[in-house]
Amino acid sequence: MLRNKRVATVAFLIGLSQLPVIWLFTQSSKLGGIQYATGNILGIAGAVFMWWQFLLGIRFISRFITRDYVAILKLHKFLGKYGVLLALIHPFWQVYNYSDWKLLLLPKLTTEFYSNVLFGQGAFVLLSLIWILSALFRSKIRFRPWLYIHYLVYPAMAMVFLHSRAIGTFLNTIPGMELYWNFLLLTFCVVVIYRIANLFNLGRAIYRLNRKETKSDGITIYTFMPVRGRIQSKIGQFAYIRPRFFAEAHPFTVMKYDRERGNLTFGIKAVGPFTNQLEKLTVGDKVYLDGPYGVFTTEGQSNAPKVVFAGGIGITPFVELIKRFGGKRTIMFYANKVLENAIFREEFKQELQTNYIDAISQEKVKDKLIIEGRITQEVIKKFVPQDYLDHANFFLCGPPPFMAAIQIALVSLGVSKEKIYSEEFGL
Secondary structure (H helix, E strand, O other): OOOHHHHHHHHHHHOOOHHHHHHHHHOOOOOHHHHHHHHHHHHHHHHOOOOOOHHOHHHHHOOOOOOHHHHHHHHHHHHHHHHHHHHHHHHHHHHHHHHHHHHEEEEOOOOHHHHHHHHHHHHHHHHHHHHHHHHHOOHHHHHHHHHHHOOOOHHHHHHHHHHHHHHHHHHOOOOOHHHHHHHHHHHHHHHHHHHHHHHHOOOOEEEEEEEEEOOOOEEEEEEEEEEEEEOOOOOOOOEEOOOOOOOOEEEEEOOOEEEOOOEEEEEEEOOHHHHHHHOOOOOOOOEEEEEEEEOHHHHHHHOOOOOEEHHHHHHHHHHHHHHOOOOOOOEEEEEEOOOHOOOOOOHHHHHHHHHHEEEEEEOOOOOEEEEOOOHHHHHHHHOOOOOHHHEEEEEEEOOHHHHHHHHHHHHHHOOOHHEEEEEOOOO
16 A cells, blocks of 8 residues: 555646646746646656656666555656656647747758757657657567667657757746756756766675576576665565676566575576577676566555465565465465476475465376366365455466466356456566
């Protein structure tokens, strides 16, 4: 609940930051009337939303608000999808006011004013490209191309500030607006400097690979020990791993955290270029970590009734949860292709006894606590008492189709959606 309040507070501050912009409508008569003023105000309002979206997209900033990085990212995406539209409407409104549609894209360098319009045209082209690809076609674009396209927001924001400071009528004539705008510009510059420093791993913790253990089904257990800085992870949180100095960073759940030594353990399955790259790490290699983030399993960190569903490598957030908060009031389903793939199975069985259930899809094993096939609505009803369905919290982690199927089954059994929690990452 606390994290929701913090995100709601940020949303309130975003609305509050628009009050000076709304106030500009009262000054429209001084600057050519409501029609002309509206075009300028739309541009300013859109730029303020873009400023917030830019800040909330920086992990270093968002973690001072809440560790629920996914919730912050959802707000970030909302601002990108709808708030930036105001900035994109601004040039259309202005070319209508000036009755010159060539100004939308064609450069016109006859005067200093039109030379400064060029910054606005550049920002319009870049923001349009980013918005179309992110808001409309994100699901069809692979992560890396989308990431590189997203970096265009930096020059786009710079052009917005250059354009607005040079010819922004309201910003240069209305008392207080110049100071307000300079504050936005200053924070933007500070964040850009931080981002450049972050490329060189300033602010990241340095760890060294201390142990590497290969399991079945392409799963490897990595244990890293701190060299510079420490990440103090809680149960269910994740950290971003950067395997080389200038490599990309991807998020992975911290499976175990040694409070005494500061060691972090991750269980990672090799399923793509990045995880295959991690496979090449050898004991003694350095990595760069950023975190921790996330709040998954927070509601389960007590002795209250809970039901856990893990699919394959989706077991990682639950290892410490079961160890510290398992017992008679915890029921766990662990789905794998074959029984051999169920890592830490013996530990779970010892902790949960008959409340631990395997689900095996590609192997025949006769045992009353082993399901042959998928976890269906009927299976859940067989092992989960009605009072759990009515009152317990449910935690899901695994491949997206696995989590979607479990959620549908739970809702069909009458479980409230507010009681169902699933793991989400923010790249």
